[in-house]
Amino acid sequence: MAERVTVGRREPHATDALFDTLGKMAHDGTALLHAYVGAQGLTLVAAPAGPGAPEELVLGPGPFARPTRTGHQLFWGVEHALPAAVWHHAGRRHPVRGRGLHLMPLGPVRGDVSESLAYQLVVLGDEIHQVRLRAGYKRRHVVEAMAGAEVSSALAVAERVTGTSPVAHALAFSLAVEHALGLAVPAADQQARLVLAELERVTSHVGDLALLAASTGTVAAAAEWLRLKETLLRFQAALTGHRYLRGVVGPGGHRRPLSGALSALPALVAAVRQQVDGVAGALEATNSYLDRLHGAGRLPEYADGAVYWTGFVGKSAGLRRDTRWDAPYADYGALTSDLAPVAVNQPDAYGRAWVRVGEVRQSLTLLSRVMEAGPPAAASSRPPARCGAGVGLGRVEAPRGRLCYRVEVRGEHLVAASITTPSQLNWPAVPLALEQRNILQDFPIIDASFSLAVSALDL
Amino acid sequence: MFYRRWLMHYLKRPVVTSFPGRSDPDAPARGPLDVTANALFRQSLTLRQLDGGSCNGCEAEIQLLASPVYDLSRFGFAVSPSPRHADLLLVTGVITEAMVPVIRTAYDAMPEPRLVVAVGACATEGGGVFHGLPGVVGRLDAIVPVAARIPGCPPSPNDLLAGLLAAVGRPAPTAVAR
Ligand code: SF4
Numbered sequence: 001m002a003e004r005v006t007v008g009r010r011e012p013h014a015t016d017a018l019f020d021t022l023g024k025m026a027h028d029g030t031a032l033l034h035a036y037v038g039a040q041g042l043t044l045v046a047a048p049a050g051p052g053a054p055e056e057l058v059l060g061p062g063p064f065a066r067p068t069r070t071g072h073q074l075f076w077g078v079e080h081a082l083p084a085a086v087w088h089h090a091g092r093r094h095p096v097r098g099r100g101l102h103l104m105p106l107g108p109v110r111g112d113v114s115e116s117l118a119y120q121l122v123v124l125g126d127e128i129h130q131v132r133l134r135a136g137y138k139r140r141h142v143v144e145a146m147a148g149a150e151v152s153s154a155l156a157v158a159e160r161v162t163g164t165s166p167v168a169h170a171l172a173f174s175l176a177v178e179h180a181l182g183l184a185v186p187a188a189d190q191q192a193r194l195v196l197a198e199l200e201r202v203t204s205h206v207g208d209l210a211l212l213a214a215s216t217g218t219v220a221a222a223a224e225w226l227r228l229k230e231t232l233l234r235f236q237a238a239l240t241g242h243r244y245l246r247g248v249v250g251p252g253g254h255r256r257p258l259s260g261a262l263s264a265l266p267a268l269v270a271a272v273r274q275q276v277d278g279v280a281g282a283l284e285a286t287n288s289y290l291d292r293l294h295g296a297g298r299l300p301e302y303a304d305g306a307v308y309w310t311g312f313v314g315k316s317a318g319l320r321r322d323t324r325w326d327a328p329y330a331d332y333g334a335l336t337s338d339l340a341p342v343a344v345n346q347p348d349a350y351g352r353a354w355v356r357v358g359e360v361r362q363s364l365t366l367l368s369r370v371m372e373a374g375p376p377a378a379a380s381s382r383p384p385a386r387c388g389a390g391v392g393l394g395r396v397e398a399p400r401g402r403l404c405y406r407v408e409v410r411g412e413h414l415v416a417a418s419i420t421t422p423s424q425l426n427w428p429a430v431p432l433a434l435e436q437r438n439i440l441q442d443f444p445i446i447d448a449s450f451s452l453a454v455s456a457l458d459l
Numbered sequence: 460m461f462y463r464r465w466l467m468h469y470l471k472r473p474v475v476t477s478f479p480g481r482s483d484p485d486a487p488a489r490g491p492l493d494v495t496a497n498a499l500f501r502q503s504l505t506l507r508q509l510d511g512g513s514c515n516g517c518e519a520e521i522q523l524l525a526s527p528v529y530d531l532s533r534f535g536f537a538v539s540p541s542p543r544h545a546d547l548l549l550v551t552g553v554i555t556e557a558m559v560p561v562i563r564t565a566y567d568a569m570p571e572p573r574l575v576v577a578v579g580a581c582a583t584e585g586g587g588v589f590h591g592l593p594g595v596v597g598r599l600d601a602i603v604p605v606a607a608r609i610p611g612c613p614p615s616p617n618d619l620l621a622g623l624l625a626a627v628g629r630p631a632p633t634a635v636a637r
Contacts, residue, residue: 108558109509109565112538113521116510116558137557138512141592156588163516163613207519210526220465226526227474233523243615244516278464286461455515 100124104440108137111444115454126439131431139458146407146417151177151251151386154414158405159246161419162456164207167193167200168398170249172405175329177251180392180409189253193330195265195370196245197396198363202272203232204399205356205363208451212353213283215448216292224279228272235261235268251386266371273364280357293350297433297446311401312359313426313450315343316351323397335369347433349449386412398422400452421456475530476617500546500572500627503535507545509565512595513552516613517579521549529616536623542568547626548603551578553586554596566603575603576626578619580612587612 107118116137122130142161146154158173159166171193178185185193210225233243238261240248248256283289299309299317314321322341324332342358344351389410396403401422408415430450438446508521524531525538539545542565550562566575577599580587586597599605609622 108561109507109542110540112540113508113518114510115513115515115518116561137561138510138552138555139557139594140512140553140555140589141594142589145589145592153588160514160516160588160612163514164519166516207522211522218461220461220468223527224464226523227528230523230526230528244519244613246612282461282464289461453515454510455513 098124101129107134111447117454117457121434121440121443123440126441128434128438128440128443131434133427133431135427135454135457137458138454140455142459143417143419146414149414150412151409151414154417155250161459162398162421162423162453163244164204164453165200165398165400166244166246167196167249168396168403169405170246171197171330172394172396172398172403173407174249174251175394175396176392176405176407177386177394177409178392179394180390180407181251181386181388182390183252183386186253190331191370191373192254192258193249194332194335195258195262195367196240196248197330198367199232199236199239200245201363201399202360202367203229203236205360206232206276208356208448209280209353211448211451212293212349212445213289215444216289218283218286218289221279221283221286221289224275228275228279231268232272235264238264266368269364269367269371273361276357276360276364290350292442292445293353293449294348296349296442297438297449298436299347299429299433300436309401309429310422310425311398312352312355313347313429314401315341315355317347318343318345321402323395323402327395329394329396331370335366339365349445352449389415400456401426419459421453421459423452423454423456424459426450426452427457474527475533476528500574501629503537504547504623504627505537505539505545506547506549506623507539507542507565507569508549508551509542509562511550511552511558511562511582511599512555512589513579513581517551517581520613520616520619521551521578523616524619526616529620531620534620534624534629542566543570545569546572547574547576547623549576549578550582550599550603553581553589553592554599554602556594556596559596559602562599562602574606574626575599576607576609576622577605578609578622579614580610583608583610 101122101124104121104123105118106121108116110117110119118134118137120132120134121128142157145157149157155170155173158169161169177183206225206229210222210229213219213225214222236245237243239245239258240256241259242248248254248258299313309317309319310321320341320343323329324336325341328336339362342355342362344354344358346354386409389408391406391408394405394407398421402420402425403422404420405417406419407417430447430452433450434443434446508518510518523529524536531537542548546569548566548569552558554562566573577583581589582599584590586592586595589595590597596602607622607626609618611618614622
């Protein structure tokens with residue numbers, strides 16, 4: 001059974017003292033994450049022994065993560081906690097006040113088509129000096145919805161935590177349930193999981209690149225990316241019956257077989273690769289696009305070691321962290337042995353876009369490798385009966401970074417669940433990146449270069 | 460240089476979907492719509508999307524309306540960043556308590572005549588799988604009058620186009636470029 005350590009909420013000065021001690025002890029991200037979790041009165045759940053790193057963490061809702069009644073209650077993770085940890089390295093943080101400084105509220109209804117999140121920008125003329133995020137507008141209480149529910153209905157909720165990465169969520173959930181109950185998964189389903197996860201990554205990254213191109217005014221490129229995304233979505237609909245691949249991955253095996261459209265995958269991969277090379281290559285030669293990305297939203301160096309940036313935010317800061325390599329699941333172990341995570345040491349909007357283009361190419365390589373080794377059998381296996389009880393952990397690399405599920409299962413029911421999404425870990429990077437002498441015109445570009453999900457932050 | 464690729468596209472056939480003039484063989488069929496027909500807007504129409512607690516799936520599909528495949532602007536539709544310039548409000552997601560005042564404010568800011576369209580299973584079926592959770596209101600018509608409901612989780616861009624045209628009482632055009 002997991003060991004639960006609950007740390008009560010402390011006063012702000014105690015938080016600082018804690019960071020002081022820990023900052024001296026270790027500059028390593030995990031230690032600071034421990035500290036931050038403790039200081040914020042959250043529950044730190046030690047993972048049960050399993051594959052991968054021994055001290056893997058899952059953040060559970062602590063005594064202060066109560067249901068919020070209004071959007072005005074500030075969300076712990078963003079408003080105070082992680083930036084506080086980072087500011088500790090840069091010196092104490094004070095609210096910015098002074099002549100000519102204005103508070104510019106933006107949101108929760110903002111942008112063209114976007115999720116509800118409020119920014120408070122402190123600006124001097126055009127320059128952004130301080131940014132605060134106000135989240136909590138769209139808390140749906142997914143963790144509460146899962147606790148006590150049947151495994152199948154909890155899975156339906158998991159697929160709707162972030163609507164654009166349902167495979168990652170369903171897979172992490174399934175891995176956790178399989179870990180808890182000791183279920184085995186047929187080899188064909190393992191392969192098919194990899195296909196679905198990589199398809200989802202390609203689709204998600206292409207969509208992000210479209211938003212980024214649109215934010216820089218490169219509408220022709222945005223149209224090409226969007227058209228490519230639509231091609232992928234239509235293939236996904238033909239493959240699984242759902243444009244976003246919902247309803248397939250489940251604990252112990254597929255809930256639904258993949259259709260015969262799988263045989264068209266190699267042709268699709270070749271076509272997508274050609275299109276990606278064409279559009280990304282043309283953008284690499286478009287100065288109006290590059291000028292706006294280079295140097296925009298650069299993460300400060302002192303943030304690197306302090307916080308566990310994950311996914312393309314971490315990789316663009318030179319951190320080679322990727323769950324597919326660190327703790328392989330599905331069929332990744334054999335397929336990725338001669339590859340390395342895409343990483344670059346340029347933590348700005350360009351670096352984040354560059355990493356995503358690289359990851360798209362890498363995912364296409366993985367997809368063609370799976371298909372060369374013989375396409376996964378299309379037949380679905382009846383998932384084994386779920387009996388017994390236990391605690392399990394599931395970790396996957398979602399399109400936006402590491403995603404962890406921790407579940408306690410008893411038979412067909414879920415006793416408790418906790419989720420750490422990549423967006424939760426990466427949202428604190430957005431204010432940090434915005435405050436580095438950027439101007440308001442850069443705001444949409446930096447926002448799009450992160451393209452994090454608010455639904456996975458508010459949970 | 461992107462201009463070269465851009466110019467080359469002029470030599471190719473348009474990629475716009477044949478929907479709704481003809482059926483679109485590649486896209487999933489749409490579900491039934493629930494529409495109170497309004498013949499209020501004959502010409503251009505400005506949309507504003509409002510997220511009342513969605514999973515981002517509905518937003519992803521609404522964003523695709525601007526793609527060359529669906530090309531919202533061929534019907535005179537445009538997306539506005541502000542509710543003050545919008546004729547039609549697309550509301551997605553379970554409606555959370557925190558979003559109730561925001562939805563009301565946005566609706567009040569819209570000029571008359573105005574329409575509200577509920578998008579997705581969350582907004583049309585009382586929260587979908589999130590029904591009854593703390594903080595989930597689920598009922599959009601208790602806050603603002605709803606003119607049309609577009610079901611689906613998420614509704615495909617074709618469903619959205621059909622729903623939008625029906626909501627403003629426009630017949631589906633019979634001939635669409637293909
Ligand atoms: S209807 Fe479905 S896709 Fe849309 S917000 Fe709700 S869960 Fe997400």
